[in-house]
Amino acid sequence: MPNRLAHETSPYLLQHADNPVDWWPWSAEAFEEARKRNVPVLLSVGYSSCHWCHVMAHESFEDQETADQLNAHFVSVKVDREERPDVDAVYMEAVQAATGQGGWPMTVFLTPDAEPFYFGTYFPPAPRHGMPSFQQVLEGVHSAWADRRDEVAEVAGKIVRDLAGREISYGDSRAPGEEQLAAALLGLTREYDPQRGGFGGAPKFPPSMVVEFLLRHHARTGAEGALQMARDTCERMARGGIYDQLGGGFARYSVDRDWVVPHFEKMLYDNALLCRVYAHLWRSTGSELARRVALETADFMVRELRTNEGGFSSALDADSDDGTGKHVEGAYYVWTPAQLREVLGDEDAELAVRYFGVTEEGTFEEGLSVLQLPQQEQDFDADRVASVRERLLRARSGRPAPGRDDKVVAAWNGLAIAALAETGAYFDRPDLVEAALGAADLLVRLHLDEHARLARTSKDGQAGANAGVLEDYADVAEGFLALASVTGEGVWLEFAGFLLDHVLTRFADPESGALFDTALDAEKLIRRPQDPTDNATPSGWTAAAGALLSYAAQTGAEAHRTAAEKALGVVKALGPRVPRFVGWGLAVAEALLDGPREVAVVGPGLTDEGTRALHRxxxxxxxxxxxxxxxxxxxxEFPLLAGRPLVDGEPTAFVCRNFTCDAPTTDPERLRSALTD
Structure with missing residues (x-):
């Protein structure tokens, strides 16, 4: 018989609807039940494409004996971290503070007042590698609750007080200057891996926001070292196994330093960010590899993640059926030489083995290889390679596909809108711009209420009940601003303004300019979450700073520019110390130092060839x-167009920054120079 999760819309929660565990969704009723029964709460947090979440579910939550233990002594609450990033952030902070590490699945035991007192991540079904079994943990927590309640209450109270006392250094409410950005670049240089690209050791995550900073820093200062780090990192990722060499798109991270073996789940946010990064790299360098990867990643998002309603799904699972009924990580993507011969025949299989770096020993597990591009592409016949790729992709499409998490997350769709709009404009792909417009229409139609408040998620055309957090408002505003610039439709600028007004009134501290992850009127948790550092996506804090700055440049709104400058104060403090974790904030600071430049293009309309040339x-x-x-x-529709006449009746461009304007021009080459010097 299904449990309470059967009534939820989250694919992750629905995966647990048939567990014998008597799950509750996060709700006041769950904690009231714990108070009534006088038992602690087990909080289990994960997401649908999380490999170890699936493992723990199969080993423990589907086990009747474990479920009986849970049902007898706990109220069990299951949370999708992608639906409730605020709940995840608050308790992950506690887990990391207590254990020095974190991850998913996250397992936290709470009092009925939602105060944490015992933490962990994955627990095995039997003792292993020094870890207790999950049933041992449950027995230990139950005993402590029954026999040492005062001690449990003391621990919980201390943890909550410690969390409340954690203050973020806001800097001095002034944005970073040349000195701080130079120090951040030096810090990145020290952490850079010159042999393999990227930063730090294994596991390696795509450093999307850092690459954006490096590209902007090079554009503003001409620092060749910054461009070299960006270009080499992008090339190594694109040639590695983290990139899907057949279908396009990136896996979440590489488990090794060489980008060879990915953790195979594909997230919308990674692919949106990286699509934009590679498009911007092409814009800076003309790299053919960057152009190809940007377009293939865009096509992957549209082909495999777009929903029937026009939005974009959250993720594809890492695991899939290997053809024998076993659910195996990476099964959809990996190959043996024998499998290549079966699809291609001996001669073309030999080419594929060399081209994609497939070995008899395998580069992954059990003789299986992840496809890479270890050779220079020009060493191979392009037409023959294209035929091989097409046949392998067609054969792979016959394999059982990874599951898809179909919920639409507002923030990640905002990132996808920006990426698809710009990539479509750069490469004359109006279909990609149309896909961006479709997602934007869905967000307006389904996620925005009459007060321009955002719902965090939707699924199957139904808006979820959870309120949007700061990153939702910031990233959707960013997407709408990019769409306004690409399409010339001012309504998207207007919608961005509505969202950013909420940022100013409901998420910002009016005194310090600090930003909170949840709104002033959001559900109260044991701590109001607040984090200016990037994770896999830009922090809501710095994403808001970027959108506020762009909106101010488009409209002249002084309040928005001031708010952006204040928000960047934390980047001034953190950038020189931990540049890898404030990459987007550093990128926004580069825009602030450059102006940013304001470009107004006037003409008869985008059907006019001269106007299109200047706009492009x-x-x-x-x-x-x-x-x-x-x-x-x-x-x-656009305040920047006010007072901007045609020159000699011709389409004209105006470039201004810091209240100073260049002479208007009708010449695309002069405009290009004005935007690169």
Whole structure:
């Protein structure tokens, strides 16, 4: 008989609806039940494409004996971290503070007042590698609750007090200057892996936000070392197993330093960020590899993640059926030489073995290889390689596909909108711009209420009940601003303004300029979450700073620019110390130091060839964070167009920054120079 999770919309929660565990969703009713029964709460947090979440579910939550123990002595609450990033953030902070590490599945034991007192991540079904079994943990917690309640209460109270006392250094409410950005670049250089690209050791995550900073820093200062780190990192990732060499798109991270073996889940946010990174790398360098990867990643998102409603799904699982009924990590993506021969025949299989780095021993597990590009592509016949790739992709499509988490997360769709809009504009792919518009329409239609408040998620055309957090407002505003610049439709600028007004009134501290991850009127947790550092996505804090700055440049809104500058104060403090974790904040600071430049293109409309030429040149400018408005002279849709007449009746571009404007030009080459010098 299904438990309470059967009524939820989260694919992750629905995966547990048939567990014998009497699960509750996160709710006041669950904690009231714990108070009534006088038992602790087991909080289990994960997400649908999490490999070890599936493992623990199979080993423990599907086990009747374990379920009986849970049901007798606990109220069990299951949370999808992607639906409730606020709950995840608060308790992950406690887990990391107590254990020095964190991860998912996250397992936390709480009092009925939601105060944590015991922590962990994955627990095995039997003692292993020094870890107790999950049933041993349950017995120990139950005994402590029954026999040492005062001690449990003391521990919980101390943890909550410690969390409440953790203060974030806001800097001095001034944005980073040249000195701090130079120190951040030096710090990145020290952590850079010159042999393999990327930063630090294994596991290696795609450093999307750091690469954006490096590209902007090079564009503003000409620092060749910054461009070299960005270019080499992107090339190594694109040639590694972390990139899907057949279908496009990136896995979440590489388990090794060489980008060979990925953790195979594919997340929307990674692919949106990396699509944009590679498009911007092409814009800076003209790299053919960057162009190909940007387009293939965009096509992957549209082909495999777009929902029937026009939004983009959260993720594809790492695991899938290996063809024998076993659910195995990476089964959809890996190959043996024999499998290649079966699809391609001996001669083309030999080419594929050399081209993709497939070995008899395997580069993954049990003789299986992840496809890579270890050779230079020019050493192979392009037409023959294209035929091989097409046949392998067709054969792979016959394998059981990984599961898809179909929920639409507002923030990640905002990132996808920005990436698809810009990639479509750069490479003359109107279908990608249309896909971005479709996702934006869905967010407006389904996620925004009449007060422009965002729902965090939707699924199957139904908005979820959870309120949007700061990253949702910031990333959706970022996507809408990019869409406004690409399409010339000012309504997207207007929608971005609605969202950013909420950032100013409901998420910002009016005194310090600090930003909170949840709104002033959001559900109260044991701590109001607040984190300015990037994780796999830009922090809501720095993403908001970037969107506020761009909106101010488009509209002249002084309040938004001031808020952006104040928010960047924390980057001034953190950038020189931990640059890898404030990459997006550093990128926004580069835009602030450059102005950012404001480009107004006026003409008869985007059906006019001259207007299109100037508009495309403006979009391809590498000046950090430049904003672009296009329309007819004095169009009311974009404030930047006010007072901008045609010159000699011709389409004209105006470039301004810091209240100073260049002479207007009708020449795309002069405009290009104005946006690269």
């Amino acid at each position: 040149t403006a979009l391809l400018g590498t000046a950090p964070g430049a904003v672009v408005a296009v329309g007819t002279p004095d169009s009311e």
